[in-house]
Amino acid sequence: MHAINYEAPKSLDEAVKLLAAHGEKARPLSGGTDLLIQLRAGTRRPEFVVDIKQIPELTRISFSLQHGLRLGAAAPCISIHENSDMRKYYPGLTEAAHLIGSLQIQSRATVGGNLCNGSPAADTTPALIALGAQARVIGPKGERTVPVDGFCLAPGRTVLQPGELLVEFHIPAPERHSSDAYLRFIPRNEMDIAVVGVGAALSLDVSDDRVVEARIGLGAVGPTPIFAAEASKSLIGKTLDAAAIENAARLAIAVATPIDDMRGTAEFRRHVVGVLTRRTLAKAAERAREANQR
């Protein structure tokens, strides 16, 4: 492994300055569960590693029914699972964060890191997409907001420009009868990476079980995580019956562009997108019916 310079700024200002000064030679270090492996394998060779976990804004989780959720990019996954608001209002995102590695890994790994690593198989990204999360980014040219469903460009590549830093996610306040769910398929029962991941968020009108709002995010079935727009739209205004779910599953399969690799064949992945879309929608719907968020 090559020699690196380690910096641990205490403020957002300081971090932005460091990243701006070193540009492409710098890489932010969040939990490090991807970056350290890449450094050791030599697949990323930054000269500067900027540890962002000492910056208060980046590790904060704040929630209110008026403003929704602000989730710091470097908040460890375990703190999401330990947060009662997260478990209550965003159970799908919470379960996605809780699926990443062991408890030890969850104490390091972060949702921001999961997204910025740019892996199509990131567990939390489809859950964020389902919730309509927005990413707040700060860089040398100021601040901007990027929807998570447009954040990843290719495997390992995101919209972040050299010097830019992901600060936090904003997720809208939950509707009264709304909830989310995330399911992934792995060949084993633990310590594995998604072969297919599906996140779904639903808001229901419980008087007639009609879908008010629906969003479906897919993982590991294309070069980036995917927002299944047609499948999501197909549900709105519909009663959530077997036919509606089946139709959404079919539309979700249609936007998946998986490949054959050591984790599964493209054919297998397309089939499982359908299976998990059905299962995730059913689970999110069950939660939304029971929810009384206001």
Add this chain to the structure above:
Amino acid sequence: MAASSSNGFRVIGTRPIRHDGVDKVTGRAKYGADYAFPGMLHGKVLRSPHPHANIKSIKIDKALALPGVKAIVTSADLPALPDKMEAAGEQAINLNHLSMNILARGKALYDGHPIAAVAATSPHIADEALRLIEVEYELLPPVMTVEDAMKPGATILLPSLRNKEDGPDKETNVAAHLQFKRGDVAEGFKQADYVIEREFKTAMVHQGYIEPHNAVGIYNADGHATIYCSTQGSFVVRALSAAVLGIAEGKIKVVPAEIGGGFGGKTTIYLEPLSVLLSQKTGHPVKLTMTRAEVLRATGPTSGSTIRCKMGATKDGKLVAAQCWLAYEAGAFPGSPVGAGAMTIVAPYNIPNILVDAYDVVVNRPKTAAYRAPGASNAAMASETVLDELAEKCGIDPLEMRLMNGSEEGTPQTVGPPFKRIGFKETVEAIKNSPHYKSKLTGANRGRGVASGFWFNVGLQSSATVNIHTDGTVSVVIGSVDIGGTRAAQAMIAAEVLGVDINDVRPTIADTDSIGHTDVTGGSRTCFATGWAVYEAAQDCVRQLKERAAKLWEKKPDEVVFENGMLSPAQPGGELKPMSIKQIASRLARTGGPIVGRATVNARGVGPAFATVCVDVEVDPDTGKTQILRATIAQDAGKAIHPSYVEGQMQGGMAQGLGWGLNEEYFYDDRGILRNTGLLDYRMPTCLDLPAIETAIVEVPTPGHPLGIRGVGEVSIVPPPAALANAIYHAVGVRMTELPMSPPRLLKAILKKRAAGEAQAAAAD
């Protein structure tokens, strides 16, 4: 001391705490990578990124110029060795191939093949130096499967390779064709009412030991070298390293470290000669350790294979003929375990007509090494699932089918003399009588499968020394590396013979200068053969103790009786009081000096091993994912010395066999590059993927062994993949013929069956 066990033994059959336990649970146990010496340098290996390429040039100048880099070696630094089978220590091996696997010579033959090794003042500098070595490759087409390698006109891996059949002029990738024959299969199949023939493919798999390979080499100015490493056989490391380096065997001392798993994979050499060579060049101790990726890319997994298996039975279930064709991936150099596969494939059964053809085939994959009953699991996957189909055709319970046809004393083996007393049918009976098999399995998509397996076991050579200390405690010194409770078992055998407390016996594993030659811990031989040597060495102590007591009592040795650790006069009465070993130990100086018992064995009459297993599964028909609900194994141990470690071997082998069946596979891309070089994507089962594995130890003593021991290390891995396949069939109705039976493969089979069913229903409408 624990209460007496059955069969008249006092220590054997009990479950004392292992002597090496405290060191291991407190982290004090020293594994190979824990060794450090003053001035030690760190080595790294540059590996080929191509599966098949001519090496045109290797330029090391830039790397040598990097501050901190002390030496770089390539195959040019190793002596050229004869390209033929030669003796290296006790085994015959092609030394040229062995050397070429340590450092590529002229050609890179697999992704990960070592090209050069660097020694530097830190592992990071060594790592950076690798990037500065410039290698010019001329790429050649990779040959990844036995089918491609055997095709006429296939790209040739080793230009000098020949086989007997094709003669001295024909280049080939087939290193050997073996044939085993009994009776007349054509006639046999004529008698069959049912014949099943299937083709199977099994993926290359790795042993998956948790500890990566390691070595520290120290070359002294006087021409002597010491190697510290984690190995299954210190004497093998010495012999092979000496041969590769061109150093006399006696000038190398190998100190075996604690070992974090091997399963056969640590019975050869990789880093050991490099550590000595780099130490010789630099004058410093040099340490090399592999990363997980290096372990997977470039140590010895076991063969993937293609197997065709045809078996016939009469309608009342009698097996009448079996014809099998096996081709195993040897890796880059000859030496797959296909011979063992061929000799085990139908060994559990008494079949009058057999014809087995076996092919050892080189491909652009790492050279395979031993893996727990090498070659037998692949073979059993074929024969034990075909047998399950035949049992179904005949309408006979699969365990009854095995009992009807099972090998027993006097049954001819595929090769060699008829079996002596064996415990195959007893393992089938044990499963039949197990709480698991007697339980009812209910629920949708659930199924139960059974399968059996055979493994030869080996004897080979062992040495042992037993010392009686002045306080009456005993030390047992052996050359067998402890990989599965060896120290505990050997101490128990000495304690049994000497009648002392197990806690008064200290077992030690000696380096190659401190004990007589001892073959590898492998082939399920250690408890059998080293245990035999320890038994005899302890008996040697008993003889000497009797002589000393006779001297003190002014009697003849045969007038002294030794029983339960007490020496007493053969004629009771009189003034002479019985003496314990402790009492006489304090008086050894006055009776002739210390007592050292010693024995060596070249153990013959090895008892073969059999196991039968039962597995319950539930399959998710939407995803093809299999959950193992319950698993039980019955295995013949001859005599279980320490039952906990026997059960551990049974459970460990079964766990590995289930992993082999479910998800493990070497995944090469189209260019011949290994894609899953970590344990994330090389999917061994985690503890959440397996149930607690139930065990039933069967004890049919090995005739001729003083304690009746039968090796227990390997056979447990043979039946699980087939049992899993049978269980999946009984759960969802599809016969899987390819390993692993991972979700994509199983789902494909389920959907194909469903589509066929729908088509049939549509046609019927």
